[in-house]
Amino acid sequence: MSEGAAKKEEKPRKFQAIRGTRDLLPPETALWNRVEQTAHEVFSNFGFGEIRPPIFEATELFARSVGSETDIVSKEMYTFVDRSEKLEPQPVIGSMDVFLQRVKQLYKSGEIPQDEIGLELVEKQWRKVDDLLKGASNIESGAIEIYELIMLFEALRLGGDVSLRPEATASVCRAYIEHNMQQLPQPVKLYYMGPMFRRERPQKGRYRQFYQIGAEVLGGSDAPAIDAEVIEMVMMFFDRLELQGVRLDLNSIGCRECRPKYVELLRAELLKVKDKLGPDSQRRIETNPLRVLDSKLESEQGIIATLPRIADHLCEDCAAHYAAVKHQLEMRGVIYRENWRLVRGLDYYMRTTFEITAQGLGSQNAVCGGGRYDGLVELLGGPPTKGIGFAIGEDRLILSLQESGKAPAQQGRDVYIAWMGERAHATAIRAAKDLRKAGFSVELPPVEQKFGKALGQADKLGAKHALILGDNEVSEGLWTLKTLADGSQLKLPEPALIEHLRKSKAVSS
Numbered sequence: 001m002s003e004g005a006a007k008k009e010e011k012p013r014k015f016q017a018i019r020g021t022r023d024l025l026p027p028e029t030a031l032w033n034r035v036e037q038t039a040h041e042v043f044s045n046f047g048f049g050e051i052r053p054p055i056f057e058a059t060e061l062f063a064r065s066v067g068s069e070t071d072i073v074s075k076e077m078y079t080f081v082d083r084s085e086k087l088e089p090q091p092v093i094g095s096m097d098v099f100l101q102r103v104k105q106l107y108k109s110g111e112i113p114q115d116e117i118g119l120e121l122v123e124k125q126w127r128k129v130d131d132l133l134k135g136a137s138n139i140e141s142g143a144i145e146i147y148e149l150i151m152l153f154e155a156l157r158l159g160g161d162v163s164l165r166p167e168a169t170a171s172v173c174r175a176y177i178e179h180n181m182q183q184l185p186q187p188v189k190l191y192y193m194g195p196m197f198r199r200e201r202p203q204k205g206r207y208r209q210f211y212q213i214g215a216e217v218l219g220g221s222d223a224p225a226i227d228a229e230v231i232e233m234v235m236m237f238f239d240r241l242e243l244q245g246v247r248l249d250l251n252s253i254g255c256r257e258c259r260p261k262y263v264e265l266l267r268a269e270l271l272k273v274k275d276k277l278g279p280d281s282q283r284r285i286e287t288n289p290l291r292v293l294d295s296k297l298e299s300e301q302g303i304i305a306t307l308p309r310i311a312d313h314l315c316e317d318c319a320a321h322y323a324a325v326k327h328q329l330e331m332r333g334v335i336y337r338e339n340w341r342l343v344r345g346l347d348y349y350m351r352t353t354f355e356i357t358a359q360g361l362g363s364q365n366a367v368c369g370g371g372r373y374d375g376l377v378e379l380l381g382g383p384p385t386k387g388i389g390f391a392i393g394e395d396r397l398i399l400s401l402q403e404s405g406k407a408p409a410q411q412g413r414d415v416y417i418a419w420m421g422e423r424a425h426a427t428a429i430r431a432a433k434d435l436r437k438a439g440f441s442v443e444l445p446p447v448e449q450k451f452g453k454a455l456g457q458a459d460k461l462g463a464k465h466a467l468i469l470g471d472n473e474v475s476e477g478l479w480t481l482k483t484l485a486d487g488s489q490l491k492l493p494e495p496a497l498i499e500h501l502r503k504s505k506a507v508s509s
């Protein structure tokens with residue numbers, strides 16, 4: 001059977017967007033655009049430039065940055081092998097040189113990932129193979145070693161382990177290093193917006209493909225004024241959007257010096273009350289005691305309230321930094337609430353951490369999370385670099401704006417062109433072009449309609465005006481403009497009509 005015939009016999013099948021993903025549709029997308037446009041404006045007022053990193057990266061980048069034990073990396077990433085084909089030709093004793101040349105070529109071009117396995121097999125073993133091949137006049141003398149190497153090379157895959165990004169801070173740090181941004185004037189201030197992917201249980205405000213708008217400040221000093229300005233910027237952005245019920249929670253989680261000591265103290269205290277805790281918290285006493293503070297379990301709240309607080313156990317430098325951040329926020333008129341239980345679920349944080357909640361979001365009410373991550377760039381092979389940033393959950397931001405009625409009404413067309421007759425069609429095409437050039441939104445029906453039907457259509461589309469073009473209008477050079485809200489009609493020549501529309505748009509906006 002030909003391919004075409006087979007296709008015809010296939011039963012039609014309907015598809016739905018994959019669980020946890022969704023289509024964003026008009027008119028809602030107009031609100032998304034407004035939010036994003038406001039972000040571009042506010043962030044550039046603070047001197048930030050936009051970065052657009054790729055949507056997938058080496059899995060190891062996220063494992064190292066976010067932390068391999070975190071929920072995000074251990075359970076929620078969409079990970080796959082980029083290409084899993086075997087190398088061709090296969091290694092065979094006797095024609096190893098052909099195979100090895102191919103390996104070397106592919107490694108250089110990056111098709112064999114330059115990750116740990118690739119490094120081990122190609123860079124470290126290469127010399128050995130070379131020596132063996134050069135030294136052994138009789139290749140069989142090194143046969144066993146070569147055989148072992150063949151086994152190793154057979155494990156080589158083309159392409160590497162990659163993951164859809166669950167967040168973008170790691171990518172921004174990778175880009176900072178890759179493009180030698182430490183040579184630019186410091187700090188480097190970058191922002192981004194786009195989809196992120198986490199395989200979480202979907203619910204209101206929680207999706208598997210969701211959108212973040214984030215910003216990062218990299219390099220320069222760790223002056224508390226930087227922390228405060230970053231927070232001031234996100235608060236100004238929310239203010240510009242008139243987001244309701246905004247609350248900023250602030251904490252400091254210390255540094256490599258003081259946090260481990262606090263964590264040990266916390267663990268010791270938690271062990272004393274272990275039997276009163278639920279299974280999740282009991283497990284976390286071992287894996288990550290700080291996460292117990294995150295618990296929403298009603299029965300644990302009383303116990304958590306009695307636990308030691310990190311603010312009382314910060315080292316001198318961290319305590320001074322935290323106090324200065326608070327002072328800086330006060331100087332900027334930013335209202336915050338200290339929340340000693342705010343720990344955040346990513347490993348790279350130190351010192352300042354913050355979260356912002358907003359109205360109308362139910363249990364998933366964090367609309368923004370962020371903090372300081374000095375040392376992350378270094379962990380990714382870059383120079384010692386300070387860093388701080390945040391990410392806003394755009395889906396949640398939109399939900400909250402919609403719930404509080406801040407969503408803009410659907411933008412209807414400015415003009416619907418109701419035309420009848422061949423001559424009028426040509427004039428209508430020209431009129432549509434001129435009006436669109438002049439910045440009006442115009443609907444030009446593709447086929448002729450009776451005027452009554454056309455006006456009904458204009459109404460359904462929420463058009464403000466109908467431009468009526470029939471034989472009379474074309475021969476007189478006077479066009480009829482009907483205002484749909486009150487039914488009033490005007491006859492105007494084209495230039496005066498554009499001027500009239502301009503004025504009426506200025507009045508209504």
Ligand code: HAM
Binds near residue numbers: 198211389390393
């Ligand atoms: P995060 O707290 O994991 O931080 O995410 C930031 C925000 O993204 C959350 O507050 C929430 O609004 C939104 N979000 C997270 N997961 C989902 C989801 N499944 N569905 C809908 N919205 C979600 C970070 O991602 C850090 N990279 C933030 C950062 C930047 N820290 C420093 N720089």
